[in-house]
Amino acid sequence: MENILVTGATGQIGSELTVELRKKYDSEKVIAAGHKRKPSEKLLSTGPFEYVDVTQKDSIEKVVREYNIDTIYHLAAILSAVGEQNPQLAFNVNILGDYNVLEVGRKYKLERIIIPSSIAVFGPETPKDNTPNETVLRPTTMYGITKVTGELLGNYYFYKYGLDVRGVRFPGIISSETLPGGGTTDYAVEIYYEAIKHKRYTCFVREDTVLPMMYMPDAIKALITLAEADISRLKHHCDFNVGAMSFSAGELAESIRKHIPEFVCEYKPDYRQKIADSWPRSIDDSAAREEWGWKPDYDLEAMTEDMLNKLSKKLK
Numbered sequence: 001m002e003n004i005l006v007t008g009a010t011g012q013i014g015s016e017l018t019v020e021l022r023k024k025y026d027s028e029k030v031i032a033a034g035h036k037r038k039p040s041e042k043l044l045s046t047g048p049f050e051y052v053d054v055t056q057k058d059s060i061e062k063v064v065r066e067y068n069i070d071t072i073y074h075l076a077a078i079l080s081a082v083g084e085q086n087p088q089l090a091f092n093v094n095i096l097g098d099y100n101v102l103e104v105g106r107k108y109k110l111e112r113i114i115i116p117s118s119i120a121v122f123g124p125e126t127p128k129d130n131t132p133n134e135t136v137l138r139p140t141t142m143y144g145i146t147k148v149t150g151e152l153l154g155n156y157y158f159y160k161y162g163l164d165v166r167g168v169r170f171p172g173i174i175s176s177e178t179l180p181g182g183g184t185t186d187y188a189v190e191i192y193y194e195a196i197k198h199k200r201y202t203c204f205v206r207e208d209t210v211l212p213m214m215y216m217p218d219a220i221k222a223l224i225t226l227a228e229a230d231i232s233r234l235k236h237h238c239d240f241n242v243g244a245m246s247f248s249a250g251e252l253a254e255s256i257r258k259h260i261p262e263f264v265c266e267y268k269p270d271y272r273q274k275i276a277d278s279w280p281r282s283i284d285d286s287a288a289r290e291e292w293g294w295k296p297d298y299d300l301e302a303m304t305e306d307m308l309n310k311l312s313k314k315l316k
């Protein structure tokens with residue numbers, strides 16, 4: 001893992017993962033790639049940046065050749081809420097994007113490809129509590145369908161071509177650096193911004209909606225630890241459940257009220273409620289714990305304290 005390409009580097013996870021990888025490895029050899037969103041100053045000043053359209057194989061191939069890439073973190077994706085507004089776009093970016101990255105990986109014999117999946121692979125028929133790693137995968141969103149496809153394709157390329165593809169099923173990710181772009185779990189990020197800015201938030205899911213969530217430092221740790229794991233220990237490849245915490249929207253608001261007592265949260269569920277209701281409440285991540293030592297650091301209280309500290313400085 002010497003020359004690394006990060007697609008979706010301007011997104012919520014990509015923007016922080018790129019900076020972390022640049023600290024860990026030679027920053028000039030960690031190439032950030034974006035498409036629609038404007039790259040931040042931090043992304044531009046810490047290493048190379050390229051425009052890549054993952055729906056075009058040539059666009060990925062050009063950068064892989066130019067920088068002699070051996071590892072790709074493929075984060076470019078359309079999330080669940082935007083995916084339900086524009087299923088055709090989600091299909092193109094997510095399924096074609098995964099396929100193109102895997103094909104480039106096969107052609108250039110890349111050392112490793114990391115493609116995050118999501119709890120969106122599960123659906124209404126999946127057990128909701130402590131959802132096992134191996135279970136029913138019948139999602140009802142286009143995003144979920146693309147993520148199941150991505151997992152299956154990744155496993156296929158591993159067994160068929162020996163391409164080392166790995167991935168975790170992320171829960172909702174909460175972070176203070178870059179806003180997420182159109183997910184169902186975005187309320188769990190917006191609520192902190194609004195609590196600081198206006199002391200009020202109107203949440204788009206019901207107060208009793210419980211979903212699995214994770215704080216960004218743990219998400220970055222999960223990706224890098226899995227990428228570096230000894231392959232001989234891996235029984236799974238592209239479909240590891242990873243858990244950290246589960247809470248209801250009401251419990252999240254309550255954790256913020258411990259720091260901002262006047263904070264008021266209202267609940268006005270919209271079309272995203274149905275998506276949230278189709279996902280698990282908590283997940284069993286024992287395979288990740290056993291096969292590559294997964295262990296999260298943050299719970300709800302620790303995350304809320306850190307989020308509020310960071311955002312109060314940023315939004316001053």
Ligand code: AKB
Nearest residue numbers: 079080118183184185
């Ligand atoms: C979304 O809400 O779409 C994402 C996810 C759970 O994958 N955050």
